[in-house]
Amino acid sequence: MSDYAVEINEISKVFRIGSIVSGSRLVALDKVSLRMGSEESSILSIVGESGSGKTTLAKIILKIVEPTSGMVKLNGNDIYGKNRLKRLEFLQLVQPIFQNPYATFSARKPIYTYLYETALNLRLAANRKEASIRVSEALDSVGLDLKKVKGKYLMQFSGGEIQRISIARALIAKPKLIVADEPVSMIDASMKMNIVNLFKELKNKYKINFIYITHDLSTAYYVSDNIAIMYRGNIIEYGSSNEILETPQHPYTEMLIQSVPQIGKKWKEEIKLPEMEATEYSQEGCKFVKRCPVSREICSQFTPSQTVLKNNRKVMCFKYTDYELLSSENKPTDD
Numbered sequence: 001m002s003d004y005a006v007e008i009n010e011i012s013k014v015f016r017i018g019s020i021v022s023g024s025r026l027v028a029l030d031k032v033s034l035r036m037g038s039e040e041s042s043i044l045s046i047v048g049e050s051g052s053g054k055t056t057l058a059k060i061i062l063k064i065v066e067p068t069s070g071m072v073k074l075n076g077n078d079i080y081g082k083n084r085l086k087r088l089e090f091l092q093l094v095q096p097i098f099q100n101p102y103a104t105f106s107a108r109k110p111i112y113t114y115l116y117e118t119a120l121n122l123r124l125a126a127n128r129k130e131a132s133i134r135v136s137e138a139l140d141s142v143g144l145d146l147k148k149v150k151g152k153y154l155m156q157f158s159g160g161e162i163q164r165i166s167i168a169r170a171l172i173a174k175p176k177l178i179v180a181d182e183p184v185s186m187i188d189a190s191m192k193m194n195i196v197n198l199f200k201e202l203k204n205k206y207k208i209n210f211i212y213i214t215h216d217l218s219t220a221y222y223v224s225d226n227i228a229i230m231y232r233g234n235i236i237e238y239g240s241s242n243e244i245l246e247t248p249q250h251p252y253t254e255m256l257i258q259s260v261p262q263i264g265k266k267w268k269e270e271i272k273l274p275e276m277e278a279t280e281y282s283q284e285g286c287k288f289v290k291r292c293p294v295s296r297e298i299c300s301q302f303t304p305s306q307t308v309l310k311n312n313r314k315v316m317c318f319k320y321t322d323y324e325l326l327s328s329e330n331k332p333t334d335d
Helices: 054-061 087-093 112-121 128-141 159-171 189-206 217-223 241-246 251-258 278-282 297-301 323-330
Strands: 004-017 024-037 043-047 069-074 094-097 177-181 209-214 226-231 234-240 306-308 314-316
Touching: 004 054, 004 209, 024 043, 024 054, 024 234, 043 054, 043 189, 043 217, 054 177, 054 209, 087 094, 094 159, 112 128, 112 159, 128 159, 128 189, 159 189, 189 209, 189 217, 209 217, 217 241, 226 241, 226 251, 234 241, 234 251
Parallel strands: 043 209, 043 226, 094 177, 177 209
Antiparallel strands: 004 024, 004 069, 226 234, 234 314, 306 314
16 A cells, blocks of 8 residues: 555646647646645645646546656556556546536436436446435535435526535545545635535545645635645645745745735735746746746746755745855856
């Protein structure tokens, strides 16, 4: 048995934009590595703005998109290796929760049929009676009753209820890992905390690991054990949720925290992050350099390595390396 429930090692993903002749390469993920321990279940939030690569990473973990290079292991099994898990075995271990709950189900047939089909297709039940028991248990876990769900169609439920049903569908397999990609972004603010609270309850009750993909730092802080901050395909900072929010080490993390509204404080000016530019993915040096308030000359010349701080904190920034020494070593000589 591996020491890690989830191991993401040096994952890279390169997309080609445009034609083969005149197109360009977009490095959506650049040697991303993350781990989740196997001894205790936890919630890992991957936080970043649009274009950071977090959804691409989620799709790779879910085997929707194949990486260009690198390795993903679940309980020691390489999901892209020669001895990879079969599709059925994989789906019994890993389940997704997607952003738009209304896109998960069709309005043409009762929603409970999807739940029954999941139990039967994953061979978790031999017949509809056994499937009914599985479905009922899953719905009960998210605060819903099979009798009230059975026979109803998509539009007869609220957005919060539909997302709970999506979570119940994932729970039918009793998976070891759930990957939730922006699961509360399309839900009313009043329902968001109900969903993230549910994740915490399920983690503790069923010992499920969660990877929570979001751009919302406030919910990530509330629900997570650990947070990984992504920027332009890199994990630029990693640590416990308390450490990330209370003592951010990367300038980008500081910017994200400053953009979170605070009760009792009025906005003095609009905080707006610029739209994604493909050039930032391929530029030399640190990809955050053009927006960084503490950048140095070396930041434009070299890519910072990941520095390990106390308590397994990790950060990609020259603030924590001897950049003066690096600069002098790489300057041209008069010889």
